[in-house]
Amino acid sequence: MIELDRLTRRFGGEVAVDDLSLVVGRGELLVLLGGSGSGKTTTLRMINRLIEPTSGTVRLDGVDTATLTPHELRRRIGYVFQRIGLFPHMTIAENVGVTPSLLGWERDRIRKRVDELLELVELDAGAVRDRLPDQLSGGQQQRVGVARALAAEPAILLLDEPFGALDPLTRDRLQESFLRIRRDLGLTAVFVTHDMTEALRLGDRIAVMHAGRLAQVGAPRELLRAPADDVVRQFLETPRRQAELVEGLLGDAGPAPRP
Amino acid sequence: MSALREQLALLPAYLTGHLELSLLAIAIATGASIPLGVLATRVAWLEGPVLAIAGVVQTIPGLALLAAVVPLLAALGFQSIGFLPAIIGLTLYGVLPILRNTVAGIDSVDPALKEAARGVGMTDGQQLRRVELPLAMPVIVAGIRTATVWTVGMATLSTPVGATSLGNYIFAGLQTRNYTAVLVGSVAAAALALVLDGLVHGLESGLRRRRRGMVALALASLVVLYGYTAWSLARDARGARARPIVVGAKTFTEQYVVAEVLAGWIERTTGLPTRVAPSLGSTVAFDALRNGDIDVYVDYTGTLWTTILRRQEPPASREAAIDQIGRFLASQGGMVLVAPLGFENAYALAMRDRDAEARGLRTIGDLARVSAELSMGGDYEFFERPEWRSLERAYGLRFGSRRTMDPSLLYQAVALGNVDAISAYTTDGRIAALHLRVLDDDRHAIPPYDAVILASARLAREHPDAIAALARLQGAIDARAMREANREVDEDGRTPRQVASDIVARIAGATPEPARGD
Numbered sequence: 071m072i073e074l075d076r077l078t079r080r081f082g083g084e085v086a087v088d089d090l091s092l093v094v095g096r097g098e099l100l101v102l103l104g105g106s107g108s109g110k111t112t113t114l115r116m117i118n119r120l121i122e123p124t125s126g127t128v129r130l131d132g133v134d135t136a137t138l139t140p141h142e143l144r145r146r147i148g149y150v151f152q153r154i155g156l157f158p159h160m161t162i163a164e165n166v167g168v169t170p171s172l173l174g175w176e177r178d179r180i181r182k183r184v185d186e187l188l189e190l191v192e193l194d195a196g197a198v199r200d201r202l203p204d205q206l207s208g209g210q211q212q213r214v215g216v217a218r219a220l221a222a223e224p225a226i227l228l229l230d231e232p233f234g235a236l237d238p239l240t241r242d243r244l245q246e247s248f249l250r251i252r253r254d255l256g257l258t259a260v261f262v263t264h265d266m267t268e269a270l271r272l273g274d275r276i277a278v279m280h281a282g283r284l285a286q287v288g289a290p291r292e293l294l295r296a297p298a299d300d301v302v303r304q305f306l307e308t309p310r311r312q313a314e315l316v317e318g319l320l321g322d323a324g325p326a327p328r329p
Numbered sequence: 330m331s332a333l334r335e336q337l338a339l340l341p342a343y344l345t346g347h348l349e350l351s352l353l354a355i356a357i358a359t360g361a362s363i364p365l366g367v368l369a370t371r372v373a374w375l376e377g378p379v380l381a382i383a384g385v386v387q388t389i390p391g392l393a394l395l396a397a398v399v400p401l402l403a404a405l406g407f408q409s410i411g412f413l414p415a416i417i418g419l420t421l422y423g424v425l426p427i428l429r430n431t432v433a434g435i436d437s438v439d440p441a442l443k444e445a446a447r448g449v450g451m452t453d454g455q456q457l458r459r460v461e462l463p464l465a466m467p468v469i470v471a472g473i474r475t476a477t478v479w480t481v482g483m484a485t486l487s488t489p490v491g492a493t494s495l496g497n498y499i500f501a502g503l504q505t506r507n508y509t510a511v512l513v514g515s516v517a518a519a520a521l522a523l524v525l526d527g528l529v530h531g532l533e534s535g536l537r538r539r540r541r542g543m544v545a546l547a548l549a550s551l552v553v554l555y556g557y558t559a560w561s562l563a564r565d566a567r568g569a570r571a572r573p574i575v576v577g578a579k580t581f582t583e584q585y586v587v588a589e590v591l592a593g594w595i596e597r598t599t600g601l602p603t604r605v606a607p608s609l610g611s612t613v614a615f616d617a618l619r620n621g622d623i624d625v626y627v628d629y630t631g632t633l634w635t636t637i638l639r640r641q642e643p644p645a646s647r648e649a650a651i652d653q654i655g656r657f658l659a660s661q662g663g664m665v666l667v668a669p670l671g672f673e674n675a676y677a678l679a680m681r682d683r684d685a686e687a688r689g690l691r692t693i694g695d696l697a698r699v700s701a702e703l704s705m706g707g708d709y710e711f712f713e714r715p716e717w718r719s720l721e722r723a724y725g726l727r728f729g730s731r732r733t734m735d736p737s738l739l740y741q742a743v744a745l746g747n748v749d750a751i752s753a754y755t756t757d758g759r760i761a762a763l764h765l766r767v768l769d770d771d772r773h774a775i776p777p778y779d780a781v782i783l784a785s786a787r788l789a790r791e792h793p794d795a796i797a798a799l800a801r802l803q804g805a806i807d808a809r810a811m812r813e814a815n816r817e818v819d820e821d822g823r824t825p826r827q828v829a830s831d832i833v834a835r836i837a838g839a840t841p842e843p844a845r846g847d
Contacts, residue, residue, distance in 0.1 A: 120447060145450030155445030159463045159537075168459075169449045218449065 071096050072117060072226065072258065077126035079112050086112045088282040089126075099252060099259045101273035103266065103305065109282040110262045114228050117260065118147045130226070145169050148219030148227040152234055154211050156203040162188070162214055163199040169222040187217040190254075192247055209240035216248065220255070227259040233268070245271060267309045278302045335824065336498065336513045344517060345561050346493030350415055350484045351525070352558045355477055357416075358423030363469065365424075366431025367457065376432060383425040391483045394418045395490050399613055403620055410491035410613060410622040411606070412565075415484070422483055423476040430472025434465025470533035474526050481522040485514065488608045489580065491617060495521070500608040503737050505582045505818045505825065528554075573602035574788065574795060577614045577626035581736055582818050582825070583674060583756060583811060587627045589829030590806070591782065591799065595625075597833060598798040612636065615783075618664060624788040625667075625799065629674055630654055631778040635715040643719070647673075647777040654781070663786035667796060668803035672756055672811045675770075675778035676716050679753035680743060682766045692769040696750065697724040704729055706748035708736040716775050717752075723774035740765070756808055758816025780811075805836045 072094040079087040087109040094100045102110040115121040117128055119140045128135045135143055156165050164171075166187055167180040175183075188195040191213040203211055212232060219227055233241040249272060252259060263269055269276050270290045277287040278301065286298035297303040369376040386394070395418035402417075403409035438461050446456040462469075485496030498514025501507070528547045535543030574595055578588035585607060592603040606623055615637060617623040630650040634640050638657055644650035655666035678693055690696050696703075705728040711717055712731060720726055732748060743751045744763040753760060755767060755778075782799050789796055806814075814832060817823045 118448070120444065141447075141450050141452045141455075144448060149448040151441065151445055151448065153441040155441050155448070157442060157445070157460055157464075172450050172455065222450075 071131055073129040075127040077116055077123050080124045085282050090284050092277055094258060094260060096258055097256045099261060099272060099274045101269040101276045102260060102262045102279060103269045103276050104279035105264055108279040110279045111230055114230055114260055114262050117228055118144050118149060145173055145222055146224055148224040150215050150219045150229040150232040152231040154215045156211055156214060158203055161200050161202060165214060166217045166221050173222055183221060187220055190251060191217045209236055225258060227257045229261045231262055266305055278305055332509045336510050343493060343495050343497050347484050347495045348558050349562055350419055350487055350492060350494055351481045352555055354416055354419035354423055354480050357420045358476055359427055359473055362424050362427035363431050366428045369432050370435045380429060383428050386421050387425040392486045395486055399490055403616055408622060409620050410617040412492050414490045415487035415492035419480050419484055423480045426475040427472040430468050434468030435461050438464045474529050477525050477529055478522045481518060481525060485518055489610050491606050491609055497607060500580060501585060504580055506737060573604040575623045576603055576605045577609050577617055577623035578605060578607045579614050580608045582815050585825035586814050586829050589826045590832050591625055593829055593833040594802060595795050595798055599794050601795060618783055618785050621785050621787045625784045627780050628783055629778040629780055631776040634776050643773060643776045647779055650777055663789060665784040665789045667782040667784050667799045670780040670802060670806045671804035672780055672806055672808040673778050674754050674756040674780055676775055677753050677755050677767045678750050679760060679765045679767050680750040682764045685766045692771045693724050694771060696768055697726050700726050700728050702729055703749035705750050706732045706734055706739050706742050707752040708739060709733060711752040719774045723772045756811045756815060758812050758819050762816060762820050
């Protein structure tokens with residue numbers, strides 16, 4: 071269980087996150103949804119102390135994270151980066167096995183774990199494990215990114231717009247894979263995105279952020295039924311508006327002409 | 330062919346000296362620069378000053394940097410000529426490229442990767458070792474390669490501060506116009522630079538591309554080279570206790586010859602081992618003698634009178650100069666003026682005989698009348714020397730233009746008409762060979778330049794037998810013999826050592842061995 075208790079973060083005079091409180095239950099996937107500058111990524115990074123809060127507390131299963139050593143805390147929390155961040159001088163196997171090796175796992179155990187994870191993210195372990203990251207496609211690289219985050223068997227997974235830079239087809243397939251993995255492993259996860267469709271598809275609950283504050287939090291259905299304010303309403307209407315637009319275009323065009 | 334074979338016989342000693350200097354300097358520079366560079370990327374305020382200081386050191390010309398270390402070490406009481414000043418100068422020079430590239434390499438690592446390193450749970454040290462250094466390594470290695478090539482090249486400049494290197498070929502070769510020696514030295518230095526650069530490149534490239542064979546080959550080669558260097562340095566250090574008598578020589582032909590004569594004579598008459606330290610800068614030689622880094626060398630009374638005794642007025646006579654210099658040296662911790670060799674090698678002004686004839690010039694006074702129309706060439710130090718100021722004062726010389734060049738090129742320059750007059754040495758064999766005329770110093774503006782043997786206080790203390798042997802060289806070489814010896818080296822292409830051994834044999838034949846008691 072993750073508890074964010076009155077978290078605030080200032081950068082100079084700017085308030086990035088303002089008095090935010092949230093609880094993520096065990097096995098739950100919470101989506102942090104918001105536009106650029108809404109404070110969603112800052113919030114995510116305060117959970118594993120990549121950013122220290124100006125005030126407020128983060129508790130994991132009741133333990134205040136400020137009492138833990140930062141790098142040890144991070145080894146227990148999987149993190150998937152928006153810019154993927156695979157180390158270009160390490161092979162795929164070394165990238166996936168990096169956190170277990172920091173934890174001092176045996177070589178054989180790491181090797182087994184890496185193969186298992188590559189399979190989990192639907193990559194051919196034999197074909198990719200000794201390659202370097204730049205020999206893989208963007209979609210394959212992010213699958214590796216997810217595998218790396220899961221390598222040390224973390225109970226918590228943090229994802230920072232992990233599929234944002236991928237083409238729509240690849241993104242669709244990765245979302246599907248991720249849903250299955252999450253279900254299989256029963257992970258507690260916080261997933262940052264600005265894509266409402268993605269949020270609706272993946273989230274158990276959605277927390278909408280705006281200007282550093284929490285606008286509303288609830289299950290997708292609750293948000294759709296009773297949006298708290300105009301900001302939330304606008305966010306929720308985007309996918310519906312897009313769907314209507316597509317439908318309209320398809321209706322006008324009719325079936326594709328045949329020779 | 331025999332000239333080449335003769336030079337190649339020197340290669341093992343010179344190449345070993347060069348390897349010792351280069352490899353040790355590169356190793357120290359690398360070992361110091363990478364941690365310093367890492368520190369500069371960690372402590373923000375350090376980066377600017379550290380790079381600025383290293384950059385300033387880099388702008389000092391190589392030879393000046395090496396020469397500047399000599400008086401610095403002497404002032405601190407360390408051995409001031411030889412290996413130590415050379416290694417310090419070379420190391421300082423090698424620091425900047427490695428330091429700069431270390432900082433640049435680490436700074437250029439993608440911030441997303443640094444964040445990823447923290448995100449997967451690395452400590453600062455792990456982030457540095459596992460991510461930043463490996464990613465910066467190609468840039469750092471490029472800096473090491475630059476430093477390697479620079480250091481191997483600059484190590485040739487260690488010769489004038491008394492360290493053996495491939496520069497011994499180049500300096501001695503230029504002075505004695507032995508271009509085979511210059512060529513052997515230059516080619517060997519270039520080849521060494523290419524080999525070391527290739528090995529470092531091979532090592533880095535092998536590591537990056539994970540080629541085990543390549544890494545093993547480059548590593549094995551470097552280990553062999555470093556192993557050999559370490560062994561050789563250890564041998565030098567052991568040898569230092571049973572030190573041979575070190576004979577110094579300045580950077581011109583006559584000095585190479587007389588140094589070999591002194592060395593040959595000492596070995597022949599006393600059986601003590603000797604070593605010649607060639608191509609020392611003019612004042613470096615005297616400082617080295619004072620510090621006991623060399624034991625004996627030949628200097629000239631005029632030079633000692635003006636630059637060491639710092640006397641403005643000319644001495645009353647040749648004998649008075651020798652007498653006063655001898656007393657001054659004795660007062661400086663017991664150095665000894667052993668004996669005059671019997672010839673004078675004065676600075677003189679010379680020009681083409683037919684030019685002088687055409688203008689009717691016999692004396693420097695005659696020259697002064699037309700000097701405004703003429704150009705004058707001097708060696709590196711001539712125009713800075715008191716003799717030149719004394720000449721200017723006494724005769725009112727005002728040349729239309731002045732040029733400074735290497736002494737080995739001066740005579741050629743005046744013979745070809747590139748300059749009208751030059752600073753010459755009265756014993757130089759090329760005066761006769763190139764049909765030059767020495768202008769008469771009728772106002773005695775230039776002090777006498779008797780060649781005198783100087784010995785260190787330590788030699789006088791530890792080897793009085795060597796001093797006694799050297800004293801027997803008094804008057805042994807006259808000006809004609811010296812000029813002939815210089816000509817044989819400069820014109821006939823004989824080596825100083827060959828010419829010197831003839832002289833030693835001649836002197837030995839002429840002076841009977843002193844009777845020894847049983």
